[in-house]
Amino acid sequence: MITASADRTRRERLAEGEALREETPWDFHAPWRPAPGRDPLAILAESDAERLPDLVPRRYKKMRRNAFTFLRGAAAIMAADLAGSAMAGLPVQACGDCHIGNFGVFVSPEGRVAFDINDFDETLPGVDFTVDLKRLAASVVVEAMAETDADAERARELAIAGVEAYRAHMHALAAMEPLAGWRSGIDLDEEVARIDDHRSREEVESDLEAGLAHETVEADVPEVDPAVREGPPASWRIADYGRKVFHRLPDGDDEPVRDAAAALARYPESLSPERRGLVARYALRDVAFKVVGIGSVGRVCAVGLYADADGAPLFLQIKEARESVMAPLVLPGHRISASGGERVVEGQRIMQAASDLFLGTARSPASGRAYYVRQLKNHKLSDVAEMMSRDGPKRYAALCGRTLARAHARSGDAAMIAGYLGTGDGFDRAVAEFALAYAAQTQADHAALLERDA
Template sequence: MPTSLATRADRLQQGKSLRKLAPRAAHAQLVGPMDRDANAILDAQNATRLPALIEVRRQLLAGDPFAYLRGAAAVMAHDLQWQPMVGAKVQACGDCHLMNFGAFVTPEDNILFNVNDFDETLPGVDFTVDVKRLATSIAVAASAQGATKPQRHELAAATVRAYRKRMEALTYLTPLEVWHSRVDLEQEVKKFRNAAMRKKMMTIIARARGEGLDKDDNFPTLAESGAPVIHDKAPRIFHFAAGSDAAKGFEPGKGFAEYLNVMSPEVRVLFDRYTLKDFVFKAVGVGSVGTYCYVGLFMSGDEEPMFLQVKEASHSVLEALDEKLAYPGNQGQRVVEGQRMMQAASDIFLGWTEYSESGREFYVRILKNRRLAGISDIAGTEALTDYARLCGRTLARAHGRSGDPAVISGYMGDSDAFDEAIADFALAYEQRNEADHAAWAAAYPPNAPASPALPAKKQDKK
C-alpha cells in the first residue's frame, strides 16, 4: 500500500521512526567543511548574468548581513547539503526567508498570506531545508534590530514552534481540507500580541481593500506624456538597444508565442483583450539582480495597462543538495509548478516560455505592485515574534500540500526538541553568514548606505 494511503496513525508512527535515522537533536549542529569559498560560489553565478548589473548586485550584497543572506541562497544551499536530512520530502520554496512572504487579495476580497517567491523551488526536498533557512533569516533580522542572543534564539524557536503546531493541526484534516486550507491574514493578525503591529497590519489590510498595499518604488510607471511607454528608472528599469546584451536574452515576438502554447483557453480569451505596447529590462531583488528579467506593458482597447513580468529561470540552487533533484524540463515550468503547488491561489497568467537563440528559459506572471511590510516596519522583538510565527504557520500550510503532514508532525513530535535544535542551528548559521558578509564586503566594499529595508544594527547585549 502506498504510504499516502496508510492510516493517520501509521503515518504518525512512520514519522516518529525517522528520528532513528536523523535524531532531532542532530539538527542543532552546523556541520560540513568550513573552508568553502562563499565569494566564489556567488561570483560563479555572474557567468550568465547581464554584465552591466553585476556591480549593482555586488553592492546590494555588501549592504548588510540580512541583504547578504537574501542574496546568498546558493551559499546556504551549498552548506545545507551537509546537514542531517529526515527523509520527509516536500515541494520546497528554496529561498525561504521572512521577506519572501507576502499578502494578496483574492477575487473574493479575502487577503491571504503566503510564500511569494519561487525562483529556487524544487520538489522532493527535505522539509528541514526551508525551515532552517526561515529560522536563520529570523535570527539575522533580529540581530539587526539589536536583539540579544537569548532573544534571537527564542525568536527562531518560536518560528519553528508555530510551524510544528500548524503541521500538527493539518495532520487531523482530510487531504482535501489540507489542500484548500488558507492563511487568512485578517484572522492571523488578531493573534498578534504586539498592539502596535496589530494596528499597523489592520490598517494595511483596510487599505488593501481600498487603494491597495504600499507601492513598490521599483515598479514601472508610464511616461508623463501619457504615451503607452514605460518610464526609464536606470539602473533598475530601462529600455535597451537592438543588439545589446539585454536584447539578446529575449525577443518578445518569439517568446510570447511560446508562452501562448502553455496558456489555458479561458486565460487566452482574457490575454487576447490586451496588446503589447512596450518592453523593458527590469533588475529585480537582491540575489536575482543581473538575471534576465523583462516587463511588458500591455494595453486594452481603452488604454488600461497590464504589466507582465518575464523572468529568467535558472536551475534551482537546491540542486546542490543532491544531483538527483535536478529538474529535467524547462526551468520556468519548474517555478510555475512549484508556485501552484505551494500557494493557496496562484496568478492566472502564470506560464513559462523560452528563447532558443539565447538558450534561456523564463516564467511569466502578472507584475505585482504591492508589498505587505519591510523589516523596518516590523520594529521590536515582540512585533518580529508575531511576524515570525505567521511565517512559520504559513510555511507549514504550504508544505502540507505536497508533503505528508502526519509524517512530518510525527517526526517533530509534541515537545520543543525540534524547535530548540533548529534555533541552535539558526544562531550558528547567523554567525557564519556574518563572517561571509564581512568577507564579501572586504572584496567588494559598499559605496552606498545599508539597505533602507533594514534598520541600522544596534549593539548586541549578549
C-alpha cells in the same frame, strides 16, 4: 509530487515519522560545521558568468549592505552548506530560498487577500523539509540581528517561535482529511486583528485597502510614462526610473529587453484557455528591464505593460529561470521532472494556497532562455507584510512558520513530518541552535565580502 500514501492510516504514518528519529535524532540538526576548504565567495562567483555583466556589481552592492541582504543573495551558499547536514528523509516541494523576506501579501484569483510564500525561483521537489525550515530559522536570526540589533537570546526566541509554529501547524494539518488540508490557508484578517498597536493596525488596514484599489499596480513603479499617458494606449511606454526600470542596460544594450518581449509574445500559449482568453483582452504595449531582489540581479527580468483599448493597464513580470541551487539536495530516489519556467510554475502551484492568475511560462525563440511570467507584485500589499514583521517580529516569525507548514503539507506527508517533529520542543530548540550558529557564519561571510571589496 505528492508523497503521502493512501494505503497507510494517519496513525501508521505518524509512527513511521516518529521511528525516523532513531536514524536522525533531533539534536543532529543543531550543529553547524563548515566543510573543509569552504569558499563562500567562490560559490557566489560561479553564477556571475551567467548574469549580465553590467548588473553583477549591483548584486554585490546590495549584498554588502548587511548580513541579512547577504543571506538573501546567498541561497547557493546555504544550499552547498546544507548538502552535508542532517536530513530527516522526508521530501517535500521546497521553496528553495525560504527566508523571511520571501513571504508576502497578494490577491488570489478569487479576489481574496492572501498571505503566502511569494518567491519560487529556486523551488524543487524531493528536498527534505528541514532545508526550508533551517533557512527560514536562520533568516529570522540574521534579520533580527542585522536590522533590529537583537541580541542572541532574543534572536533565539524568534527562531524557536517560527519552528514551533511550523510544528504545531503540521500536527493540525496531519489531523485533517486530505481535501481540508489542501484547502487550508492563512486568514489575513485574523492576523491583522492580532496587531496590538491601534495605529499600526490602522496603517496596515489602510495599505491593504490601497493595494486592493490599485490591483494592477497602476500607481506604483513601474508606471506609464506621463508624457504619453493621456494618449491612445497603443502609444503607451513604461517610464524609465533610475537604476530600477530602464529600456537599455548601462552599456546601451537592449538585447535582454527584446528577448523578454519575444518570450512574452509566446507566453499566452502556456496558459489554460480561459486565462489565455483573459490575457487576450489586453495588448502588449511596451517592455522594460526591471532590477528586482538580490539573488535575481543580473538575470533577465523585465516587465511588460499591457493595456486594453480603453486604457485599463496590466503589468506582468517576466523572469529568467535557471537551474535551482537546490539540485544537489534532492533526496535519493527522487527525480526532477521539470526544468526552466515549468519548474518554477509547478512548484508555485503546489506550494501556494492560491497561485497567480497570470502564472505561466515562456521560452525565447532567439536566445533559448527559459522564463516564467506572473503579475507584477503590488507594492502596497508588499508593504503590509513589512509592517506586520516590524510590529510583532515573534508573531510574524510564527506566521511564516505556519505558512511554510501548510505549503509543505501540500506535497509532503504531513503525518510523517508531524511524527518526526513530535509534540515537545526538542526539534524547535535544535533548529534554533543551528540558526544561531549559521547566523554567525553568515556574518563572517558578509565580513569576508566587505574585506574582498574594500
